[in-house]
Amino acid sequence: MKPIKSKILLGLALAATAVLAACSGGDDSIDDRVGLSKPSVRVIHAITAGPNVDVLQNGTKTSLQNIPYKTVSGYFDVATGSNLFAFNLTGTATQIGATTVDAHTGHKYTVVALPGTATADVIQIDDPYGKGILSTSARIRGLNASINAQNVDMYLTTPALDLNTVSPTIAGVSYKNAVPPSGQDSIYVDGGTYRLRITTAGTKSVIFDSGALTVARNDDWLITTIPADGFGAVIPNRIKVLVAQSNTSNTTAQELVTQ
Template sequence: MKLSKSGLLVGLALAASAVLSACGGGGDDGIDDRLGISKPSVRVIHAITGGPNLDVLQNGTKTSFLNEPYKFVSNYFDVDTGSQLIAFNVTNTSTQLGSAAVDAHTGHKYTVVALPGATAAEVLTIDDPYDKSLLSDKARVRTLNASFNAQNIDVYVTTPAADLNAVSPNMAAVGYKTANPATGQDSLYLDGGTYRLRITTAGTKTVIFDSGALTLGNNADWLITTIPVDGIGALVPNRIKVLVAQSSTGAGDAQELVSQ
C-alpha cells in the first residue's frame, strides 16, 4: 500500500507524540514546535544578582509577570509575529532597567534576559529556531555569558571524570553578552546522562567554575548562564556562578550553581 505524504506526516506526528509522552517532553516541546509551525513564543529571565524585583512589560503593557525576584524564569508565552518590545521595570515604578525588541517569527522561541553589567543592568535576547527532529529525545544545551568580569570563556560539558587536557570545549570563546551556539542557531544536542560543567578562561585549561556532577535528562532544554557572583559592578575577575534555566519546569526559579 502506498502511503501519502500527508499520511506519513500524521504517522510521524503520532510516533513523535508517543515519544514525547514517554520521555516527559515539556509543554513547550510539542509537535508544532518540532514541525516549526508553532506561534512565536518568549520567556524572560531575571539574572541580576542583588537586583530589585521586576515587572515585565510587553509593548508597554504589564504582563502577568510582576514583582519577580532574581532567578525568576517565566514560562514561554505566545506572541504575535513581528516586532515585540519586552521591558523590565523596577516593580511598581516607571523606572526601566532595560528593554529589547524581538522580531518574532513562526516556529521560533526567544529568551530575553535581564543581566548585570559593569555599571548598570543590560538586556540580551536569544533567538532559538528550535530545529529539534520529531523523534529525538536528546537534551538541548546553550550557554550565555552574562559575566562582564569573565569576558571570554570556554565551556566544557563532559563526563565527571574526563580530563580537560584531553578534550576540546563544547562551546568555545564565549564573549560577554553572547550565546553559544549563537542566537539564531539551534542548540547543542547531548544524550541524557550524568555530566560535569566546567568553565575555563578562553584558550586555557584554567578552571574558574566547576559544577560537580549534574544530571541532564532526556528532552531537557538548558540555558546555562554565567553571572558575576557579586552582581552589577563586581570587581573580582572570573568570580562567577551559573544559573540553569530549564524550560520544562515552567515559571519558577532557575537553578543556581556555585563552584564546587
C-alpha cells in the same frame, strides 16, 4: 500507494506523540519540532541579587510583576513582528532595560535581564528550534553574563574526563553573547551524568566546576554565567551559573556554585 503513505504518516505521528509524552516536561510540542508553532518568548531575571521587576510588553504590564532574581517565565505566545519587552523596577515607571523581539513563526525567544557595568542590561536570544520529531536529546546553549569573566569556554563532559584531551563543548563565549549564537539552533547531547567546567577562553584554567550533575533526556538548558558578587564585581573570574530550563509555567533557575 496512498493507503501505505497514510499509514506511514500515521505511524510517524503516533511515534512522535509517544516520544513527546515521555518528555521530562517543558514546551516541546510537535508544532515546535516541525517549525509551525506560534512565536513564543520567555523572560529570565538574571541580575545577581538585583531588585524585583515588572515586565512590560509593548508598554503594557504582563502577568510577570514583582518577579525576583532567578525567575524564569514559561514560554508564552506572541504575535509575529516587533514586540518590545521592558523591565521596570517593581511598581514604578523606572525602566532598567528593554529589547525589541522581531518574532517569527517556529522560533522561540529568550529575553534576559543581566548585570551590566553599573546598571542592568537586556539581551535576547533567537532560537529557531530545529529539534527532530523523534529526538530525545537534550538541548544546550551557553550565555556569558559575567562582566568579570568576559571570555569563557564551557566543557560539559563525563565527570572524570581529562579536559586536556578534549575541545570545549561551547567555545569562546564572550560577555553578553550566547553560543551557539542567537539565530542558530542549540547543540544536542544525550541524557546522562555530566560535569560542567568553565575555563578562561583558550585555556584549561578552570574557574568553575559544577561537580556531577544530571542532564535528562529532552531537557532544554540555557547555561548562564553571572558574577558571584553582582553589580560592580571586580574579582576576575569569580562566577556562578544559572541553569534555566524550558517550561510552560514560571519557575526558578537552578543556581550552581563551584564545587
